[in-house]
Amino acid sequence: MVEANGTSLVEMRGIHRHFGDTHALRGVDLTLRAGEIHALLGSNGAGKTTLVRILAGLDRPDEGTVTVGGELVERFDPKRMRAMGVALVQQHFTLVPTLTASENLVLARPDGWRRGPGRNESARLAQLIERTGLSVREDVPAGRLSVGEQQRLELLRALDADARVLLLDEPTAVLTDQEAESLLSVCRTLAAEGRALAFISHRLAEVFDGADRVTVLAEGREVVRDEPVANHTRSSLASAMIGHESSGTFTDRGGREGSRVSGRLVLSGIEVGRLKSIDLSVAGGEIVGVAGVDGNGQSDLEAAVSARVAMKVGRVELDGLALIPGNPRSRRTRGLAYIPSDRYQFGLVGSMDLSDNLDLGRVPRWRRSRTKRRAGRVDELALWDVRTSGPGARASSLSGGNAQKLVLARELDGTPKAVLACYPTRGLDPGAADSVAARLVRCASEGAAVLWIGAELDELLAVADRIVVLAGGRLLGPFFPPYDRAAIGLAMAGESHEVTVP
């Protein structure tokens, strides 16, 4: 730790990274200085993780330069980057669960080819704990440590290699508030000793509590570039994360006002995972948008409403009858269409053909011959505009948009009473996204209660009759049109009057 505070330890310039057709990073700069904590913000898929992975040597840039401590990085290799003093604490822990804390340290950085006596290892851990003030129980297998302790052990392991640059990928995502607070204060100390720290977060509060500077990424570009946190307010950062571009060519919501059946889809007192007492009622003919940053309970809400998991408390009712987890076919017969956020995991069977995929969830006891099954689906595929070589093609051969249309063809068949749409336009090109959105809007105008969990605020603003915000496991709002972007952005940052949604 010889660098004076303020010296720049890491300089990344003009970083580009492609993954297939995706342009994950489009010319990003990042500077990390000794003694400073840098917060990286951005919605999912903005490129934050790719950026830190490159810096840790786990990935390489297609273009751009990286210098660490004034030295240009030529080969991206985790070992080399560690030697240069860069350590990454990944989102998913990489400890060996059956080994104790000290054994995990030795595994990561052995003292030569032979294991010394156990007390040396313990001494090494004890020294490290003393130096950093991070406490970890010594003789317990890592798998049985609390999540906070595991996180601290990950940090200890990073510091054991005497890292000058510490990267933390969503370090607080799994921690309780107290644990997160103590982690942030540890980060402070580590920075004060002359290290440069960068952490990725979704929680704006932490940025203001812990960070000195902030960079916000959106779709691989920097929308806020290395600015002091003090220059910002929560709402300015929130709106930077959400973005302002409008792609709003979606079908207008006008003309559906008349046909409301109140309380078609009712969520009452749901508690599961991160969700804390969720109450929401969606009327028939209404589209309710659930805005918010991923990781605030979105996946729990999806699992609960789709009856994929049993809830601790609360119930989901469709037309007054509760949906029962463990019987997925009843979801369909009861009239709840489910468009999953991960269509390849929960919506389709990639190795089966399209006709089989259309049968999923409604396959008859006895099936016709394969030829007839396929022939019987040709019109349906044409009607839903699934572009493919035919019903015999495998679902995995479809492009993202066509795969989603296949899911819609199955789920929206036969006028559903309610629709749970989770990120229905994610990963689709604008044309496909528009047609998917139009189908959902048409469902609502036919009387379905539509619950739309979305990531892109613009899209929700265009289609939703009412928007609620899911932040920290609670629903905030509701917001009605004409929408106040700033107020919604503030709510997404977890900064809002908490109102129980009727």
Next chain:
Amino acid sequence: MSTVAAEQPSTPPGGFIAGVGRRATSGGVVSQIVVPIAAVVAALVVGGVLIALDGTNAFSAYREVLRAVFVGKRGLSDTATAATPLILVGLGYSIAYRARVFTIGGEGQYLIGAIAGTAWVTAGGIRTWPGFPLVVTGLIVAALAGAAWSGVAGWLETRFGANIVISSLMLVYVAGSVLQWAVRTGIRDPDSFVPNSRPLLAAELPRLPGTSTHAGFAIAMFLVPIAAVFMARHRGGFRVMATGFNPNALDANEISKKKIVLLVMVIAGALAGLAGMVETAGSTGRLGAAASVGFGFEAIIVAMVGRLHPIGVAIAALGLAGLTIGFESTQRVLDVPSTLVGVITALIVVFVVIGDALANRGREGR
């Protein structure tokens, strides 16, 4: 964000069967038909080299195999008899493996089926029943017992997450011990000096007219098309396939994947239990301490070489049984060790695995 790696479906352990299951369920024509045929040919060629090294003309050895099976007096009948348990157990495996449920406990379910069926048909008050109800109830009891035994392994996985590969295999050894207890104490024939059950007598399966094959072969061959229709045309088959490909999608839309795991375990167990009773009532006539001869393990190879397809299973079982019967004769006539069958069988497995790997690489490298 960086959840891509974490979201990858985890591959359940199960060694080479897992790999075979994946490939056999996703391959095209090449891996479905060409690979097993090529593997058999290659194994026979290598086997021929070994025969030649042993000092016998390989062609005359294989000619004797063919003669024994197709020309010999009881060749075809014996082949059918030997294939029967392999077909039954193999059918069960082929369905379970389609769901990527890698049970290898057929041997235990076979034994439990044989024990339970024998205990039923030799029990006091029942053994005096006339033949037909005795045979039918005996087979039903055996199938139920095998299903229950297999269901235990399935339940351990769905309830506690215990690995089916391990628990089903361990239950084989438990079943082996149960057999030793049964023939010595539980259902021992009081009039016998060696540990044996009572003879099955009226519960024995009748011969098929004009052959020396027992009726169990007809049962097995009857179940082959039923299994094929179940997989191709029944809802259950669809669910089994979907479980193998993407249990999460099945779970979210169609039925709980745990139910399918239990279902295929119960089907596999019922068929293996049935096989145990068929063999006892058809071939051995009573249950002895040496009833465990490894059909339950051989059937894994049958299911694999038969490409997890019911008709393929029947062909593979008949082929393997034919080799066994043929080499028994070859040993008598030409003094070629009949253990060579084991070598050739093992070689078939090796070549199937190699062929699948090559076919797979060809597909990926297009």
